[in-house]
Amino acid sequence: MQSKSARILSFFLIGFIYLTMMSWGMSKPLNLTILYDNDVHGHLLPFNDNRYGQDIGGAARRATLINDIKKTNQNTIVLSAGDWISGTPVSGLFRGKADWGTLQRMGYDAIVVGNHEFDYGQPVLRETIKSSQVPFLAANIYQNDGSYFAKPYIILKKGKTRIAVLGLTTQETPVVTHPKNVEGLEFENPLVTFSKLLPELKKKADLIIVLSHMGYEEDIQLARQFPKDIQVIVGGHSHTKIDTFNKSEGPIIVQAYQWGTFLGRLDIQVEKGNVINTQAKLIPINSQIKPNTKIESYLQTYVSQIDSLMNxxxxxxxxxxxxxxxxxxxxxxxxxxxxxxxxxxxxxxxxxxxxxxxxxxxxxxxxxxxxxxxxxxxxxxxxxxxxxxxxxxxxxxxxxxxxxxxxxxxxxxxxxxxxxxxxxxxxxxxxxxxxxxxxxxxxxxxxxxxxxxxxxxxxxxxxxxxxxxxxxxxxxxxxxxxxxxxxxxxxxxxx
Amino acid sequence: MIDGDKSAPVLPISVTWNGNLIEMRRGAKVKHLLSTQELKWCNKGSAFVLDEDGNEMGLDGTLSNGMALYLKILK
The missing domain is CATH 3.90.780.10 (5'-Nucleotidase, C-terminal domain)
Structure with a gap:
């Protein structure tokens, strides 16, 4: 029969081993992959570009890459930094229907509302947001009654890490679109919005990603103002091709040029809410990537109608x-x-x-x-x-x-x-x-x-x-x- | 960054283009900085626009106050 003191010792020993194993598991760094694009502007189909080559881009190829990368790392987040629509016949002729349908099928986790998302009118965008399985984010757009126009942020859980993805839209939107498109909406200074939401985000998340459609200069200002609160800013609006990544102090700012010419890939290692390792690159989308057949056949239903509509x-x-x-x-x-x-x-x-x-x-x-x-x-x-x-x-x-x-x-x-x-x-x-x-x-x-x-x-x-x-x-x-x-x-x- | 004013920001912005400070409308795009000739070069792929950090910008990229951009011509 064990003595009382031996039983107590065994209890503490087992507890110690359990807690040690738990904390070991807890502190194991999270390898997170963030895939991103911005300012796709209706470039659902491959296109020719004198700067980056012929037959490049295309949603079906991007979808293949997204699926392949997700298979290699289940801790992958896919984000679009806005202006998904507007700028090509397939987008314009179908008033964004082909674009939004494609977005639903590509495995995105969130999109921020860009200024061009209003191009086909507020009712179309409202309906799209309502029926979308991909969350539309916009923390700084309010309706007349003070409520949010779209979700301000989402919380994703990868491993044991809680990740907040918050959307911020350019405050210039009412200046650059038809007034009717933004009737009854108020665009708040994104810095003010972020300040207000920060305490709430800190309680709910270990890592904060800002999905921004504000432009690179504005992203830099946001990063300077909140150097320790934000870990990653995925940007758009300025169509900036950020391919030199000098990780220093403060948030990592990324952006992937325009039109889906590239898919951005950011790999970070996160430990206790701190980014301890970073690797980033822009992956060219070209004819060497086999198109995703589901996306390709979905788009074909629209492509087959283009000629008759154009004529x-x-x-x-x-x-x-x-x-x-x-x-x-x-x-x-x-x-x-x-x-x-x-x-x-x-x-x-x-x-x-x-x-x-x-x-x-x-x-x-x-x-x-x-x-x-x-x-x-x-x-x-x-x-x-x-x-x-x-x-x-x-x-x-x-x-x-x-x-x-x-x-x-x-x-x-x-x-x-x-x-x-x-x-x-x-x-x-x-x-x-x-x-x-x-x-x-x-x-x-x-x-x-x-x-x-x-x-x-x-x-x-x-x-x-x-x-x-x-x-x-x-x-x-x-x-x-x-x-x-x-x-x-x-x-x-x-x- | 734009002030906390709730009304739409309409003041012009200042952008340095090839070393010259110029005033542009808010919402103006990179292509609006370019002359007809420069636009032709860019469309042909024989020139492109860089920001002060050396990042390339697409022609439809929106300008921001305080940006410094320049044209890079390929030889």
Whole structure:
């Protein structure tokens, strides 16, 4: 029979061994793999790129890689840093449906709401978020009643480590999208949002990952402000290709360029909430990766419809629509486009740079493909406000361009004589220009941002943004199915 | 970073482009910095844009206040 003291000793010995084994297990570092992309912008299908090669990217190839890596490490998290949609025909024609359906099938753990997620309207995004199995994160977007627009964060458990993934969206979203898309929403300063949520996150998680759609500069500022609280920032919005990883103090910031050209892979070793080892790389997505057949066949259902949709009639023209040439903006197509843009925005005048109108349309049916060829860029329409004096300067610039045979702009709502580099005999709906009045100008965002040297427009106050020019033209044709625009000499060049 | 103001931030931003400080609209993209010729080079793949840390930026990347970017032309 054992003595009482021996029994107590055995009890403590077993307890000690058990606790030692437990703590050994607890302190065993977690090998965590984070796979990430950002700013895919509707690049679901492989594409050609003069910088990184032909036949690269594609969601089906990325899916293969994600699945393969998950098989080698079950402690893998897959994240997308926003702007998943918008920018390709397959995205635009199906209003994001193909994009969101693909996202559901690729094994993502979370996506942050990017500013372009609003491009197909708030109702579409709301419905997508509601039905999505992949959590949409946005901690700094609030609704009118103060509730979150999307989940602020999720907690994932890998091994014994609790990982918080928090989403932050650029506060500039209301400035760069149509006001209707963000109606009733409030975008808080992400630093303020993070400060408020930090105590809660610290209680619930051992590791904090910020999934950011704010841009690299803003990610750096976030990292500087919270150097010990955040372990990883997976970023987007600036389309930055971070392929040199110098792990020093503070959070690791990663970003994987754009369009799914690469899949980012970050391997970290975590011990008691501290990152003790880091390795990161960008994996090129190319034709050497076998596409995932499930994703490929899912996308095929959309691809097979693209041709018929691109060739679908959206209107009719009774005359040939002729694009302008450099220095000679006399074009019925350019006149019509500026008229459409002016009407859409209710602006005093509208502008469209010569280089922005890229193709002719023959007399007869107008297809979506025709509109795509005329306006291939994803430019949006902007409404700006200027003083009469500023408008005079803008028109003088156009006159100067016209007199010197340089690229100039088509106009609507105004006519003038271009003489000795100055705009004279200006007529705005039959009235002369009043320097004391304010005027509104509709133009594409390329011009509004000073593109092609239109630097005067860059100074104009923006009133609102609208959607891409193509959609505006298609909307117009729904209301006016047959058109017959004439070329008008709205800028009369006096030699 | 933008202030804690709840209203939409509309003030312009300053960006250093090839060593010159220029003012841009908020929300402007990398491509808006480029001249027509520079844009052609980038689209052909014979030039690209780098930030001050040497990271490449896509042409549709959004600019931020205080960024310093420059064009790298491939020989």
């Amino acid at each position: 679908k009639q959206v209107g009719m023209t009774s005359v040939d629509l002729v694009k302008p040439n450099y220095g000679h903006p006399l074009s019925n197509l350019a006149c019509w486009l500026t008229d459409v843009f002016r009407e859409r925005m209710g602006a005093d005048i509208a502008l469209q740079n010569t280089g922005g109108t890229r193709a002719n349309i023959n007399k007869g049916p107008i297809t979506y493909n025709d509109i795509y060829n005329v306006l291939p860029f994803d430019n949006t329409l902007v409404l700006m406000q200027v003083s009469g004096t500023e408008l005079q300067e803008i028109l003088d610039d156009l006159a100067n361009r016209a007199n010197s045979g340089r690229e100039t702009s088509a106009i609507s709502g105004v006519t003038f004589l271009a003489k000795n580099g100055q705009a004279t005999e200006i007529s705005l709906a039959g009235r002369s220009l009043d320097p004391a009045k304010t005027y509104t100008i509709a133009a594409n965002d390329f011009m509004a941002n000073g593109g092609s040297g239109y630097t005067l427009l860059k100074k104009a106050k923006v009133i609102k943004y609208d959607t891409v020019l193509r959609d505006i033209v298609v909307d117009y044709l729904k209301e006016h199915p047959v058109i017959a625009p004439q070329a008008e000499e709205r800028i009369k060049v006096v030699k």
